[in-house]
Amino acid sequence: MTAFPREAFPRLRGEKRRPALAAAAAFLFALPAFAADIPLPDRRSGYAFMGPDTRAMQDDDTQNPATLAVLEGEALWARKAGAAGRACADCHGDARESMTGAAARYPRFDDASAGPIDLEGRIMQCRARRQEAPPLARESRELLALSAFVARQSRGLPVADAVAADARLAPFLERGRALFRRRQGQIALSCAQCHDDNWGKSLAGNAIPQAHPTGYPLYRLEWQSVGSLQRRLRNCMIGMRAEPYAYGAPEYLDLALYLAWRARGMTMEAPAVRP
Amino acid sequence: MTAQALIHFPKKARRGEVIEIRTMISHPMETGFRRTQQGEPIPRNIITAFVCRYNDVEVFRADLFPALTANPFLAFHTVAAESGTLTFTWTGDDGFRAEERAKIEVG
Structure with missing residues (x-):
């Protein structure tokens, strides 16, 4: 069952906001068309x-609701999946060591697609190739949990x-x-x-x-x-x-x-x- | 996937000390007021009650209602009376039930 995405609602309510939107649009048109990069120290x-x-x-962490996803990701990391019967941990070991800084290096170049690949894409690729498991959809709970767990290992880097x-x-x-x-x-x-x-x-x-x-x-x-x-x-x-x-x-x-x-x-x- | 719960309180406390207990559980808290893109109503799916027991004595209870945030976070206080077990129980729609236990040492 697909829920109506919450982010779609402002569009439906847009009717009443037209004067404000028009004013915002007029303001934005008045801006210069070129953009300057933000200086690094700013x-x-x-x-x-x-x-x-x-x-x-x-x-x-005890108040951050994303911690729940990290905990779920940690459980998934150790769970065997797919025809290969392998868990992430069987190859990569303890993520606290092997995944330190990994998320901070994405997106990276991917040879298979000859282009950039993001962390979620890499997890999906690893799952298909090494675990021979059915693919996880983008934004699925499992993929978000795994990527949250891996990304957590880069915090502070x-x-x-x-x-x-x-x-x-x-x-x-x-x-x-x-x-x-x-x-x-x-x-x-x-x-x-x-x-x-x-x-x-x-x-x-x-x-x-x-x-x-x-x-x-x-x-x-x-x-x-x-x-x-x-x-x-x-x-x-x-x-x-x-x-x-x-x-x-x-x-x-x-x-x-x-x-x-x-x-x-x-x-x-x-x-x-x-x- | 079973619900993930996060419980935080001091594992060691002095007798008579007031301690803070923080709990959070993964739950969508679907209000029952939303519809799918096909227009079908999404049935209500919320946690309706939370109970904390301290050595089988109820020390905190909360009733939960629609329009509460997903992954409800509840923080409350109790007096560290004696060593023992804290039991946390969440119950809700569709027979939802989750229970967590944690030890506390009181000296």
Whole structure:
């Protein structure tokens, strides 16, 4: 049974908001069309834009609802699956050691697809190839739990510069950058217009963060659940009145690569909490 | 998948000390007011009651209702009276029942 996605509701209620939207659109059209990168010392995690209650929730594992996903992921890590009858732990051992810093290095270059692959994609690939298990859907509870558990092992570590480590990613980085700066959707808005040019200001009462993907998968209060970066990107596209790509689309991987590069050196905080 | 529960309290306490107990359990807390994209109502699926027993004495109880957050987090206090076991029970719709036990040492 598919629930009506909560993020779709603002669109349905959009009728009453037209004057405000028109004003917002007029304001955004008045902005310069070019975007300048945020200087490295001025970068801030989304954490910096949250209220004290939400920060406290993220800081304390006993209050962070994503901890439940991490615990579930830990159980799945040790559970045998698929025709090969192997668990993640049978090859990778104790994730607390073997997965330290792993999530901070994604997206990476994947030889099979000759393009970037994200952490969820790698888990799905490993599951198909090594465990010979039926695939997990993107945003499925199991995949989010496993990726939350793996990402947790990178908390506190710096986001790696994947492009510096592997030059084959360079063209995909440029594609991601172009996507980030491309105006799209009914209000012709680009990611950069909000997140490079107007971060720190507010949009409909919410602070505009800089869009650094340091906490994914994360627990979003609006979702009432853990979700991936791709889900967050889809949310943004719906908000921009653009048509979101399907889960797993190469555009998301290019964007994720650009965002990770843009956040290089920042501290991983997965699984984070966001409002 | 069984529900994951997270319980946090000091494992050792002085007699008479007031201790804080924090609990969180994974549960969708589906309100019963939403519909699927096909327009069919999604049946209510919530936790309706939570009970904490301290050596079989009930020390805290809460009734839960629709529109509470998913993964309900409950924090409460009790007096560390004696060493023993704390039992936490969540019950809800569709025969949902989860129970966790944890030891406390009081000196």
